[in-house]
Amino acid sequence: MNRDAAEPDVGAFPGPNAKRWVEFHQSNSAPSEYSHEFVWDITREADGPFVTDVDGNVLLDFTCHIGAAPLGYNNAKLADKLEAFDLVEPMKIAGQDMYFGAGPTPEESSVPGSSHLMDALTEVSSQYGMDTVFLSNSGAEAMENAMKITHDYRAPSTYGVAFSGSFHGRTLGTLSITKSKDVYTRRYPQLSGTETVPFCADRGCDADSCDCGFFAGGDSQLRSMLAPEGGHIDPDEITFLALEPIQGVGGYRFPSEAFMEEVAAVTDEYDIPLVVDEIQSGVGRTGEIWASDHYPIEPDVIASAKALRVGATISRSEVFPEEKNRLGSTFGGGDILGAMMGTFTLEAIQEHDLLANATERGRQAKELLRDDAPDYVEDVRGKGLMLAVEFDTAERRNAVVKAALERGLLTLGCGKKTIRLLPPLDSTEREIELGIGILLEAIEAVGPSAKVAD
Numbered sequence: 001m002n003r004d005a006a007e008p009d010v011g012a013f014p015g016p017n018a019k020r021w022v023e024f025h026q027s028n029s030a031p032s033e034y035s036h037e038f039v040w041d042i043t044r045e046a047d048g049p050f051v052t053d054v055d056g057n058v059l060l061d062f063t064c065h066i067g068a069a070p071l072g073y074n075n076a077k078l079a080d081k082l083e084a085f086d087l088v089e090p091m092k093i094a095g096q097d098m099y100f101g102a103g104p105t106p107e108e109s110s111v112p113g114s115s116h117l118m119d120a121l122t123e124v125s126s127q128y129g130m131d132t133v134f135l136s137n138s139g140a141e142a143m144e145n146a147m148k149i150t151h152d153y154r155a156p157s158t159y160g161v162a163f164s165g166s167f168h169g170r171t172l173g174t175l176s177i178t179k180s181k182d183v184y185t186r187r188y189p190q191l192s193g194t195e196t197v198p199f200c201a202d203r204g205c206d207a208d209s210c211d212c213g214f215f216a217g218g219d220s221q222l223r224s225m226l227a228p229e230g231g232h233i234d235p236d237e238i239t240f241l242a243l244e245p246i247q248g249v250g251g252y253r254f255p256s257e258a259f260m261e262e263v264a265a266v267t268d269e270y271d272i273p274l275v276v277d278e279i280q281s282g283v284g285r286t287g288e289i290w291a292s293d294h295y296p297i298e299p300d301v302i303a304s305a306k307a308l309r310v311g312a313t314i315s316r317s318e319v320f321p322e323e324k325n326r327l328g329s330t331f332g333g334g335d336i337l338g339a340m341m342g343t344f345t346l347e348a349i350q351e352h353d354l355l356a357n358a359t360e361r362g363r364q365a366k367e368l369l370r371d372d373a374p375d376y377v378e379d380v381r382g383k384g385l386m387l388a389v390e391f392d393t394a395e396r397r398n399a400v401v402k403a404a405l406e407r408g409l410l411t412l413g414c415g416k417k418t419i420r421l422l423p424p425l426d427s428t429e430r431e432i433e434l435g436i437g438i439l440l441e442a443i444e445a446v447g448p449s450a451k452v453a454d
Contacts, residue, residue, distance in 0.1 A: 001045035008408025015055025046073035139279035139305030140169025165250035200259035251415020252388030287359035287384030403442035
């Protein structure tokens with residue numbers, strides 16, 4: 001496939017082969033959140049944002065597997081490096097205390113592994129004084145371990161603070177600090193002691209103009225809940241404050257500077273550990289390695305996954321437990337391929353200046369959308385290539401997702417009425433123009449009626 005000339009080409013969708021694959025898959029799979037009946041054919045051509053399905057349809061994927069494939073499909077920036085290796089079995093490393101190398105010394109290793117990945121992660125997180133990493137399988141595990149190490153660090157403190165609209169994972173622990181749709185949490189047991197405060201998503205507000213509920217009477221709810229400020233919780237009893245710098249599943253909600261300044265001030269003044277969930281927003285997606293880098297906050301723990309290909313809990317050595325076996329995981333040492341991919345991804349971001357590219361291509365996408373979107377597009381927002389288009393109704397949003405798919409563009413909904421766009425970090429000007437053009441065509445086709453022909 002020639003990425004420079006490729007274009008979406010869609011016949012019937014889903015086609016007959018896709019329908020057979022979906023039926024076969026679902027005959028054994030537990031119900032889950034399948035967004036499209038798109039079936040990637042790994043034997044066919046794909047490059048960057050362009051991908052071929054089992055019916056030969058060529059689509060433009062602006063989802064990047066919900067950010068978990070940050071450079072899209074078969075990207076030469078990664079694939080060329082992987083071709084040099086003969087992969088081995090086992091690929092999974094059983095346990096954080098199992099080591100592996102591919103040469104006499106780390107410097108001579110022919111394969112970058114979990115040790116190299118942890119070294120790279122501390123380097124890109126050094127602005128926060130972070131020097132220690134625990135690897136795991138997923139973002140939920142990364143957040144679970146963030147909660148565990150702060151509980152140990154702050155013992156015997158028991159309270160956790162989360163924000164409305166948050167999503168931190170599907171394990172029981174992370175569901176206790178997930179405050180978005182009730183389908184994620186309904187009738188599951190919750191950890192006690194979790195306090196919830198509003199997330200200020202009006203990115204242009206200040207303390208005087210904010211009507212989201214975070215600021216009230218001149219003080220924030222976060223500050224006023226603390227005992228020294230007349231509240232009911234001793235800040236010394238707070239184990240952590242969990243924050244998505246940009247809320248993902250909750251609707252790509254971007255906070256105000258006033259909100260982030262207050263979070264920074266309160267956590268600093270009362271020495272409350274700040275755990276940032278960078279699972280969707282991190283690893284270059286926003287034009288910075290971490291979305292936190294855009295704001296005045298100082299994270300104590302970073303949880304990463306998705307684009308990193310493994311889960312990672314990153315912090316300072318003193319925050320992690322000293323006692324052996326306080327943390328552990330059968331596959332906590334990492335996946336050889338995942339560690340390689342995570343290391344190569346960080347290398348590609350640096351080698352090809354992809355932070356700057358994400359910033360410029362994100363600016364281009366927002367300008368195109370804002371110039372041509374109709375009135376029923378209520379908001380266009382984003383940082384880097386973490387972009388959102390919010391509609392007046394959920395029905396219109398859903399119709400636009402479907403209409404875009406029929407034209408060969410893969411997108412994803414989030415929140416109540418928002419489409420999220422996650423193009424590859426190395427997207428070209430042509431690819432952004434092509435994808436946004438298709439999205440605008442879909443918006444126009446749906447029109448005021450918010451209906452799409454079957």
